[in-house]
Amino acid sequence: MSNNGQSDYLKKIHHITDDAKTLLNRAIQNRVCIGITGLSRSGKSTFITSLINQLKQHDANNARLGGFSPWLKKRIVQVKEHPLENRYLPRFDYEQAVESLSGSAPQWPIPTQDISGVLLEIKLADRSWLGRKATKSVFIELRDYPGEWLVDLPLLKMSFRDWCIQVEKQLSRAPRNGFTNNPLTSLMALDPFSAYDDVVINNQRTLYIDFLHSCKKQSPPLTIIQPGRFIEPGAKANHPALQFVPLVACARYSEAELQSADDNSYFKRLETLFESYKSDIVKPFFKEFIEPINRQVVLVDVLNVLHGGEESLQEMMHALEAIGESFEYSGGLFHSRIDKVLYAATKVDQVVSQDHDNVRQLLSSIVRKSLERIKGAQADLRVEAVAAVRSSHAQTQDNEEILKGISTDGDAIGFVNPQIPDHIPSDAEFTPFIDWKLPELKPPKGIRANQDQAIPHIRMDEVLHNLMGDICR
Numbered sequence: 001m002s003n004n005g006q007s008d009y010l011k012k013i014h015h016i017t018d019d020a021k022t023l024l025n026r027a028i029q030n031r032v033c034i035g036i037t038g039l040s041r042s043g044k045s046t047f048i049t050s051l052i053n054q055l056k057q058h059d060a061n062n063a064r065l066g067g068f069s070p071w072l073k074k075r076i077v078q079v080k081e082h083p084l085e086n087r088y089l090p091r092f093d094y095e096q097a098v099e100s101l102s103g104s105a106p107q108w109p110i111p112t113q114d115i116s117g118v119l120l121e122i123k124l125a126d127r128s129w130l131g132r133k134a135t136k137s138v139f140i141e142l143r144d145y146p147g148e149w150l151v152d153l154p155l156l157k158m159s160f161r162d163w164c165i166q167v168e169k170q171l172s173r174a175p176r177n178g179f180t181n182n183p184l185t186s187l188m189a190l191d192p193f194s195a196y197d198d199v200v201i202n203n204q205r206t207l208y209i210d211f212l213h214s215c216k217k218q219s220p221p222l223t224i225i226q227p228g229r230f231i232e233p234g235a236k237a238n239h240p241a242l243q244f245v246p247l248v249a250c251a252r253y254s255e256a257e258l259q260s261a262d263d264n265s266y267f268k269r270l271e272t273l274f275e276s277y278k279s280d281i282v283k284p285f286f287k288e289f290i291e292p293i294n295r296q297v298v299l300v301d302v303l304n305v306l307h308g309g310e311e312s313l314q315e316m317m318h319a320l321e322a323i324g325e326s327f328e329y330s331g332g333l334f335h336s337r338i339d340k341v342l343y344a345a346t347k348v349d350q351v352v353s354q355d356h357d358n359v360r361q362l363l364s365s366i367v368r369k370s371l372e373r374i375k376g377a378q379a380d381l382r383v384e385a386v387a388a389v390r391s392s393h394a395q396t397q398d399n400e401e402i403l404k405g406i407s408t409d410g411d412a413i414g415f416v417n418p419q420i421p422d423h424i425p426s427d428a429e430f431t432p433f434i435d436w437k438l439p440e441l442k443p444p445k446g447i448r449a450n451q452d453q454a455i456p457h458i459r460m461d462e463v464l465h466n467l468m469g470d471i472c473r
């Protein structure tokens with residue numbers, strides 16, 4: 001090859017590698033992985049279903065996405081689903097969820113037991129080039145997972161003794177000390193130094209799990225339920241590392257005293273299981289499932305928390321702190337890559353429209369307070385108030401707005417709400433909310449969301465703008 005030929009050849013290689021780099025960059029730049037979390041029943045499955053539906057039904061007559069620029073500019077050409085690259089991640093069953101929300105007897109999605117994901121391609125009309133029509137594709141992966149699993153993050157920094165002491169404190173204080181099935185006394189009878197007995201531990205475990213279920217069944221549910229997998233095990237239901245209980249009597253001994261216990265003692269055997277819970281269940285979840293996430297939605301059922309009063313709010317703020325901490329985590333275990341977090345108050349269709357902004361301001365105060373101890377936080381934070389499926393409609397009566405909807409018993413109801421404060425309420429300000437009958441609604445009848453209509457919503461267009469407006473430019 002002549003010198004000239006050689007340099008042409010090298011130029012060509014450079015050219016090809018440059019093109020490959022651009023393609024690669026493009027694939028990365030035009031792709032985001034969005035985690036959608038929230039505590040149990042906060043509205044995750046409904047939210048994801050509505051988000052996908054708003055995109056897929058962008059052309060519907062009733063589509064309302066004015067806050068999302070690509071829709072206003074009619075740039076959305078097609079939205080299609082692709083198989084997930086991670087074949088261990090179960091697929092989010094959009095079709096089933098949208099089917100159940102449609103038609104004359106609509107139902108909410110069924111409660112979810114495990115994580116799931118979905119990969120969407122949004123094809124957008126791009127600037128035409130030399131008169132030719134061009135498109136660009138943006139890839140959005142959505143991941144649905146229980147917030148309770150994030151609340152396990154602080155366990156990683158705790159020894160078994162630390163955790164036992166924490167549980168002992170929780171069980172002896174309000175509201176947990178008021179539960180008739182509070183297991184504190186029976187757990188206290190377990191001597192950390194006695195010889196391990198399988199039958200005893202199985203019985204104690206049944207009592208402890210039964211108590212955790214009661215915490216979750218409260219209205220609103222208590223949110224610090226540890227270990228998270230005891231009642232929401234996902235695919236790990238039979239994992240041997242789940243066979244431990246808190247040894248609350250550990251609080252009476254120092255770490256050194258406990259470490260001198262026999263290898264077959266309750267302390268040593270349960271400590272080993274606690275350590276495997278951390279290494280075999282909690283760590284892989286953060287490494288494999290959370291690490292690829294770049295953006296995060298945290299759904300908060302603020303109205304239900306208000307209804308639960310001061311204790312409920314305090315408990316939820318603890319959970320939000322642990323959740324917020326996991327988005328800023330950077331250490332040996334994993335590096336969070338989350339650069340945007342959107343906190344969204346859900347089910348805002350349960351209050352009159354003039355209170356929607358107060359719900360958003362209230363959530364802002366809650367988030368500010370919950371995260372104040374997290375230093376050096378990097379992620380960009382936003383707050384919204386949304387309804388994924390608007391299930392009420394407004395009417396004016398005597399110059400006042402009232403809401404109409406269908407109750408879960410199938411009755412047509414009309415309702416108003418106590419005025420929502422735009423700040424964390426004082427003790428006295430909680431009173432009207434505790435007596436408030438929070439309207440649990442059925443989804444609206446007759447929406448053809450599975451055919452040619454979009455699900456009616458409140459501010460889901462703002463959500464789209466916040467989460468993907470930048471990469472859809």
Ligand SMILES: Nc1nc2c(ncn2[C@@H]2O[C@H](COP(=O)(O)OP(=O)(O)OP(=O)(O)O)[C@@H](O)[C@H]2O)c(=O)[nH]1
Binds near residue numbers: 040044146
């Ligand atoms: N009015 C109203 N209610 C809603 C809305 N979204 C959810 N809900 C209510 O909240 C319940 C829980 O919603 P889901 O979407 O199943 O919540 P989730 O967080 O996926 O629940 P789990 O998977 O059980 O943790 C539903 O059954 C509805 O009763 C909404 O936009 N408006």
Ligand SMILES: [Mg+2]
Binds near residue numbers: 111
């Ligand atoms: Mg769900």
